[in-house]
Amino acid sequence: MDAEKLLKAQQLKVTPQRKAILTVLQNSDAVLSAQDIFAEVIKILPGINFSTVYRNLDVLLAKGILCRITPDSGGVLYELRMKEGHHHHVICKRCGTSMPLEYCPMEDIETKLAERGFTPTEHRFEIYGYCQKCSEGGE
């Protein structure tokens, strides 16, 4: 996946900062916080500023290039959106690895919600635990 193509396809200017951010995201299969991303990006582009990272995460998210995840533990995490279209996430609490999940529970309850007169517009379904490599106990 080419960072330049990704950006141009969304009519975004191709800047070194954006390429660095996308590179960091590409090289990680874990979900990362803005601060995590900044810490990595600054290694590639020593002069980059916090606000540039924050602003670009917003832009990339708005353009659909990123997924945003907000775990119960707090904070906001980002990952590159790999597959087009709707999907959910399975996330390892130890190594942070994120795996896409094809199953979506909404189909199963849309009629139930309609009966109550509720019109869903968004939903979230995330699963946390331990991946095979990180097999552990934990609550």
Place this chain on the structure above:
Amino acid sequence: MDAEKLLKAQQLKVTPQRKAILTVLQNSDAVLSAQDIFAEVIKILPGINFSTVYRNLDVLLAKGILCRITPDSGGVLYELRMKEGHHHHVICKRCGTSMPLEYCPMEDIETKLAERGFTPTEHRFEIYGYCQKCSEGGE
């Protein structure tokens, strides 16, 4: 539901601050942020401090008296846990009203996760939209 009983059942001291916090939560069918709660509580107990509210939300959450919800829009919301046991939430984006949802999608995919070697420990399923009263469009 009696605030004093709730607290004593969890071996927590019954203080005016805690009773005020629980009263606010009881009188709201919307999910509230810590700041929302503080804004209401201070009407009942003018001297109360932010840190007291934050500390008590943590305590009440740890004791299972509250549910914690973290919408995509950011922030952290709380509500009184009404029903014992596991449940999910349907939340109106306009009025904030929260409705419990009996359905849980985990059963449908536990075997699928097991095949991948993933051990789930927690999950989240939340639905956002507009309730009957607030019927509106919106994305």
Place this chain on the structure above:
DNA sequence: AATGCAAATGCAAATCTTTTGCAAATGGAG
């Protein structure tokens, strides 16, 4: 009713994360 002490509170300062205004820099279209 008086006592004692762990638990809880108020307050102020400290942290952390994220946002904003603005001048300077720069990507890319023409």
Place this chain on the structure above:
DNA sequence: CTCCATTTGCAAAAGATTTGCATTTGCATT
């Protein structure tokens, strides 16, 4: 090469939440 809208860096502001500590208070026990 020029030009301008977009993007960036910087510094300050804004929030939200947490922490240390002295003081107060709930409540179990005399």
